[in-house]
Amino acid sequence: MPTGYTALPKVYDRWQQTYGKDFSSLILPRLLLAIRHYRIPKSTMLDLACGTGTLAVMMAKRGWKVWGIDASEGMVAESVKKLVGSDKVVKFLHQDMRQFILPSQVILTTCFFDSLNHLLTKKDLLRTFRAVHKALLPHGYFIFDVSNELCYKSLWMRTETIDHKDFTLVLKNNYNPNSHLGRSDVELSFSNGSFNNQCTETVYERYFDNEEINELLHKVGFHLLQRDDFNFTRMQKVGKIKTWWVVQK
Ligand SMILES: C[S@@+](CC[C@H](N)C(=O)[O-])C[C@H]1O[C@@H](n2cnc3c(N)ncnc32)[C@H](O)[C@@H]1O
Structure with a gap:
């Protein structure tokens, strides 16, 4: 299951800080609000494509029994490190979200920071929705974000350099508006030069429009509860580059 996250796990958490805070801290208030609003009982949840496990650990600290799944071995390894010395139990699994x-089934599944955009075909998105539907208890909730077209037509059209x-x-x-496919060639170089001084890898993403996502959710049997565009960063000038979805089984 190639995901392109082989070198990135080493710097992922530090990179996220460049958004002002890690993404999980930025999204958490929005998630907690939705949980309260829909009265989702604090019980079991899955964070799909959990990355380095930050959100999973945060939710475990709030009393949830959490599973985390990611297809990158490096990401899962970083997640497991977060549990060392903690009494919180999160079960991290190395699996493909498709x-x-x-x-056992859970009441809530989350999938954040454009993880679903890493699926490059409608077929794969449909497979993932089916797998999530199966993993949810009756009337369970699926809350996720995707990057919308504004994101690809602005941020994915330029080279970005992060100096840490x-x-x-x-x-x-690079983003192709005709195919809806984005490609990010990532060059990572470490300042200290102590190990692998330089690595490169490529991450691919696909923009799915709201109608495509709606159609697939409906096909699988999900009901739409909420959808809105939002900006998770403190950089308001980039606009509402993400779309937030809440659906129910
Ligand atoms: C941008 S990161 C987001 C990670 C995390 N959700 C967060 O908020 O920081 C995308 C994640 O999706 C994972 N991923 C990509 N394709 C996947 C797949 N087919 N199955 C499971 N995880 C996948 C990557 O390994 C990576 O950890």
């Missing part, structure tokens, strides 16, 4: 299996004291990350982004 065909994952959970030992430990490393430099250059993201050479």
